Amino acid sequence: MADGSGAITTIRTTCPYCGVGCGVAGAAGGDRTLAVSGDAAHPANKGRLCSKGSALGATVGLQGRLLEPTINGRVATWGEATALVAKRFRDTIARHGRDSVAFYVSGQLLTEDYYVANKLMKGFIGSGNIDTNSRLCMASAVAAHKQAFGADLVPGCYEDLDEADLVVFAGHNAAWTHPILFRRLEAAKARGQKHVVIDPRRTDTAEGADLHLAIAPQSDVRLWNGLLAELDRRGLLDLDYVREHVNGVEAVREALAQDDQSPAAVAADCGIAVADLLAFYDLFAAHPKTVSLFSMGSNQSAQGVAKGLAILNVHLATGRIGKPGACPFSITGQPNAMGGRETGGMANTLAGHMDFAPEDRDRVARFWGAPHTARAPGLKAVEMFEAVRTGKIKAIWVMATNPAVSLPNAGAVREALEKCPFVVVSDCVETDTTAYAHVKLPALAWAEKDGTVTNSERRISRQRALFAAPGQARADWRIMADVAQGMGFDGFGWPSQASIFREWARLTAYENQGSRLLDLSGLAGMTPDGYAAMTPIQWPVRAAGQGTPRLFVDGRYQTPDGRARMVPVRPKGPADAVSDAFPMSLNTGRIRDQWHTMTRTGLAPDLCRHAPEPFVEIHPRDAESAGIKDGALTRVSTARGEAVALAKVTDRQRPGGLFMPMHWTDAFAPSGKSNHLIAPNLDPTSGQPEFKHTPARARPYRETWKGFFLTRDIVAAPANLDLVWRRIPQDAAQLHEFAGRGDASEREALRKRLTKGLAGETTVFEDVGAGSRREAWIENGRLVAVLFQTAAGRLPPRDWLADLFALDLLTAEARSALLIGRPPGAPVDRGPMVCACLKVGAKAVDAAIAAGAVTADAVGAATGAGTNCGSCRPEIARMIAAAASLKTKETADVA
Incomplete structure (x- = not known):
C-alpha cells in the first residue's frame, strides 16, 4: 500500500485460496496494481506460491464488483439497506418464529466475520439455522473427528509431512488442490518417502506415486477395513497404546469379522488387483511413520463419516497419532474452513467447539448475555435450501458464496431462491446467486479485508488489507453488526476487528480449565498493536502464549474419559446405483488453476489457459462405445439435468467413470455447469453431499x-x-x-x-x-x-x-x-498451456523433451516451465514419461 510519500510498502497477508494458508507479501500501488510474492517468513509456504496465488495481482481490479447497496435493483444508502434487512428479519421472526430465517455463509469469511454471524443467528436471533459452504467439503471429517476424538481436532502439522516415511493420499489430488504442500512432499519423496494414492482417477498426484489404487466408487471403507483386518492378522496393532488410550477396539474387530477380509475379497470389492492391495498392506505395515491425508474424495460421500472413521480407526489401532510423521490428516479446502468450524459456522455446532448439550449451550449463552441462544441444531446446507424451497424458511442471507452454482441439484436451489420472499446477498462481486437477491450488500474483497484465518494445521494467520475499501464496500462483520443493532440487539458495538478477535479468544477460554483443546487464552489480552503485528501461531495457545504444533502427544483426547474412540463402520455401496439409463458414475472436483466458481481466478487470463473451458474425462473404451471423439462436445446427463463439455478421452479415467470440474457458471459457460447434475444424496450424520458419484451417461453433442x-x-x-x-x-x-x-x-x-x-x-x-x-x-x-x-x-x-x-x-x-483467416507466416501452435506462470505451452515442453530433457528440472532449464510455483511439474513429469514410453514402443516396433 502506498504511503503518503508515494512509496510502496510491502504488507504481509494470507492467500485466499486453499487450506494450506500460504503467506503472501503484497506490494500495492496506484490504480489497484499489486505485485505479489510468497512470504518467506510464513511457516506454511516458506515463500512459495502456486499458480493461483502467483496470479493474485491480476484479480484485484474492480471488474464486476458490487460497490453500493441496492434494494430491488435500486441504489440505496447503507442506512436504508441495513434497516430494511433488520426489519424484514425481525418481522419474519415475529410472524413465523425464529427458525423461519437462515444464514448461509462461507469459508471465504474471516474468523471475525464468522464469529459475528454465529453470535447474531445462534445467540440473539436464537436459531441454529446458520450453515456454511464448508458443509460441502469438510462436514464428514468434522463428524468423524468428533466421534473419535471428542471434538473437531486435526492432530497433525505440516512438519509431519516432512517427517513421514509413507504418505497415503485418500481421495486427495494434492498436486492440484494443495500445490504448495505437494512441493514439500515431492522433496520428501526425493529423500525416500513413499506415496500411495487412493483415487479412481490417475491424477497428477497419482502419476508420480509409488502405488495408485484406482478403487471403485465408494469402496473406501472396504479398503481401510481390509487394511485394519490385515494389520491385526499380522500382529501389527499397537495393543499397548490401545490399552492405555483407546476404547472400542473389540467392537471394531467384531464388525470386521462380519465381512470376508481376505485380500482376494477386498480387492474384488474395491475393483483393484490383489497384488496392488497387498503392496498397500505391505507399505503400511513397513512404515510406522505414516500420514494419511484425506480430503474431498473421502468426505464428499453419503458415507463420508464412515470413510473418515475407517481411516482414524487404522491410525488409532496402530498408535500412529500424536507422533512426528504419524497422524491422520484432514486437509481443508478453503482458506478459513477451519476458522468457521472453530466459531460454530456449521448448523450443528456452537462457537468454541461447543455443542448443543445443555451445559455447553448455557455456557455460551452466559458468555454472550443471550438467554435465547439456540437450543438445537439448525438445518444443514442442502436441507436449508430445501426448506427455503418449500416455504419453511422465508428469509435467507447468503454471505460470500454462490449456492446457485455450488450446491448439488443446483436447479432446485435456484427454484428456492426464486420463491423466497426475502433474499439478502452480501458479496464482493455479482454472481449467479446475486441475481436472486432483493437486497445486495457490497462486501470487501480479499485485498481489502483485515482479520484472521486458520489453515489446515490449526495455524492462525493475519489477513491484512492491501487497498482501501472501494466504493461503499464494507467488512462483513460490520454489515452484520449494523443489522444486529437495527434488530435491537446489544453486544454488537465493536470498534474494530481486533476487539472481535479478543472476545472470540475469551470465549474459547471461558469456563475451560483445560477441558477444551480449542483454547486461545494466550491471545485474549492482545492489544490492538499486538493484533496488528500478530505472527502465525497454532492453537491451542494457552496462557503462556505458545502455539501447539501437534495434538494428542500425551495420548489424552477430548472425551469424558480422555480416551479416543474406535467406531465400527461397515462398507456400503453408492447411494444411487448405476442403471441402463445412467450406466456411468459422474465424479466432480477441482482443476489446477481455478477456484470455486471463478469469481476471482476467472479474472486472471493466465489461469484460464490450462483448462480453458468445461471438459469431461472419459475412458477410451467408454468413449468408443458412445461414439465420442477426443475434443468433441459431449452431453453429460443425469436424472437431474444435462451439461455439455469437451471430451477428454484418457486412460487416466477409470472405465465406467466420468469426471467434470465444478467451476463454471452462467458467466463463463452456462451449459458447462456440473453441480445441477448432482443428486442431493447426503451422509446421514454430516449432511455432506455425495459429489463423487452420481449415475450418468455421455453421448455426442453433434453440433451442426x-x-x-x-x-x-x-x-x-x-x-x-x-x-x-x-x-x-x-x-x-x-x-x-x-x-x-x-x-x-x-x-x-x-x-x-x-x-x-x-x-x-x-x-x-x-x-x-x-x-x-x-x-x-x-x-x-x-x-x-x-x-x-x-x-x-x-x-x-x-x-x-x-x-x-x-x-x-x-x-x-x-x-x-x-x-x-489465418496468421501471417508459419502458424504458431503453442499447444495447451502447461505452465500458467510463465506461459509455456505443451509444444515447447515437447520440444525440450525431444531435445533430451529427461527431468522436470531439465525441462525447466530449457523452457522456464515449472521454475516458478512448480504446480505444473507433475504434468511435465507425465509428459516425459509418455515420451519415453512412446520411444520404447517405436524401438520395439522397429525391432
Whole structure:
C-alpha cells in the first residue's frame, strides 16, 4: 500500500485460496496494481506460491464488483439497506418464529466475520439455522473427528509431512488442490518417502506415486477395513497404546469379522488387483511413520463419516497419532474452513467447539448475555435450501458464496431462491446467486479485508488489507453488526476487528480449565498493536502464549474419559446405483488453476489457459462405445439435468467413470455447469453431499455449426438461443466460443445479436457453400471485434487473433491475415498451456523433451516451465514419461 510519500510498502497477508494458508507479501500501488510474492517468513509456504496465488495481482481490479447497496435493483444508502434487512428479519421472526430465517455463509469469511454471524443467528436471533459452504467439503471429517476424538481436532502439522516415511493420499489430488504442500512432499519423496494414492482417477498426484489404487466408487471403507483386518492378522496393532488410550477396539474387530477380509475379497470389492492391495498392506505395515491425508474424495460421500472413521480407526489401532510423521490428516479446502468450524459456522455446532448439550449451550449463552441462544441444531446446507424451497424458511442471507452454482441439484436451489420472499446477498462481486437477491450488500474483497484465518494445521494467520475499501464496500462483520443493532440487539458495538478477535479468544477460554483443546487464552489480552503485528501461531495457545504444533502427544483426547474412540463402520455401496439409463458414475472436483466458481481466478487470463473451458474425462473404451471423439462436445446427463463439455478421452479415467470440474457458471459457460447434475444424496450424520458419484451417461453433442467471437467486452450468452456458450478471458480481449444444432437461420440470429452496435471499418469474407463467415471490425486502427462462424470448415487458432487486440495500430499484414483467416507466416501452435506462470505451452515442453530433457528440472532449464510455483511439474513429469514410453514402443516396433 502506498504511503503518503508515494512509496510502496510491502504488507504481509494470507492467500485466499486453499487450506494450506500460504503467506503472501503484497506490494500495492496506484490504480489497484499489486505485485505479489510468497512470504518467506510464513511457516506454511516458506515463500512459495502456486499458480493461483502467483496470479493474485491480476484479480484485484474492480471488474464486476458490487460497490453500493441496492434494494430491488435500486441504489440505496447503507442506512436504508441495513434497516430494511433488520426489519424484514425481525418481522419474519415475529410472524413465523425464529427458525423461519437462515444464514448461509462461507469459508471465504474471516474468523471475525464468522464469529459475528454465529453470535447474531445462534445467540440473539436464537436459531441454529446458520450453515456454511464448508458443509460441502469438510462436514464428514468434522463428524468423524468428533466421534473419535471428542471434538473437531486435526492432530497433525505440516512438519509431519516432512517427517513421514509413507504418505497415503485418500481421495486427495494434492498436486492440484494443495500445490504448495505437494512441493514439500515431492522433496520428501526425493529423500525416500513413499506415496500411495487412493483415487479412481490417475491424477497428477497419482502419476508420480509409488502405488495408485484406482478403487471403485465408494469402496473406501472396504479398503481401510481390509487394511485394519490385515494389520491385526499380522500382529501389527499397537495393543499397548490401545490399552492405555483407546476404547472400542473389540467392537471394531467384531464388525470386521462380519465381512470376508481376505485380500482376494477386498480387492474384488474395491475393483483393484490383489497384488496392488497387498503392496498397500505391505507399505503400511513397513512404515510406522505414516500420514494419511484425506480430503474431498473421502468426505464428499453419503458415507463420508464412515470413510473418515475407517481411516482414524487404522491410525488409532496402530498408535500412529500424536507422533512426528504419524497422524491422520484432514486437509481443508478453503482458506478459513477451519476458522468457521472453530466459531460454530456449521448448523450443528456452537462457537468454541461447543455443542448443543445443555451445559455447553448455557455456557455460551452466559458468555454472550443471550438467554435465547439456540437450543438445537439448525438445518444443514442442502436441507436449508430445501426448506427455503418449500416455504419453511422465508428469509435467507447468503454471505460470500454462490449456492446457485455450488450446491448439488443446483436447479432446485435456484427454484428456492426464486420463491423466497426475502433474499439478502452480501458479496464482493455479482454472481449467479446475486441475481436472486432483493437486497445486495457490497462486501470487501480479499485485498481489502483485515482479520484472521486458520489453515489446515490449526495455524492462525493475519489477513491484512492491501487497498482501501472501494466504493461503499464494507467488512462483513460490520454489515452484520449494523443489522444486529437495527434488530435491537446489544453486544454488537465493536470498534474494530481486533476487539472481535479478543472476545472470540475469551470465549474459547471461558469456563475451560483445560477441558477444551480449542483454547486461545494466550491471545485474549492482545492489544490492538499486538493484533496488528500478530505472527502465525497454532492453537491451542494457552496462557503462556505458545502455539501447539501437534495434538494428542500425551495420548489424552477430548472425551469424558480422555480416551479416543474406535467406531465400527461397515462398507456400503453408492447411494444411487448405476442403471441402463445412467450406466456411468459422474465424479466432480477441482482443476489446477481455478477456484470455486471463478469469481476471482476467472479474472486472471493466465489461469484460464490450462483448462480453458468445461471438459469431461472419459475412458477410451467408454468413449468408443458412445461414439465420442477426443475434443468433441459431449452431453453429460443425469436424472437431474444435462451439461455439455469437451471430451477428454484418457486412460487416466477409470472405465465406467466420468469426471467434470465444478467451476463454471452462467458467466463463463452456462451449459458447462456440473453441480445441477448432482443428486442431493447426503451422509446421514454430516449432511455432506455425495459429489463423487452420481449415475450418468455421455453421448455426442453433434453440433451442426460452431464459431467464436473475440471482443474487448464481456458478452453474456444470448437468451432464447439454444447454444453451447463459453467465455474464455484473454490478455486484451474476451474469447466467446459457441456451437449450435440449428440451421443457417440460427447462425444469422446469433450474428445479428453479437454485431449489433459495432461500428468502424468492417472486413468480411463469406463462403456460403461451407456455411462460413469471417468478420472483423476496426476503429481508429485498433481491432474492436472478430467473428468467425462455420458449418463445415475448420476454425483457426485463436491465440494470434487474441494477440491482435493488444496492438494500438493494426499492421497491413495483420489486416490481410484477418481477411484470409489465418496468421501471417508459419502458424504458431503453442499447444495447451502447461505452465500458467510463465506461459509455456505443451509444444515447447515437447520440444525440450525431444531435445533430451529427461527431468522436470531439465525441462525447466530449457523452457522456464515449472521454475516458478512448480504446480505444473507433475504434468511435465507425465509428459516425459509418455515420451519415453512412446520411444520404447517405436524401438520395439522397429525391432
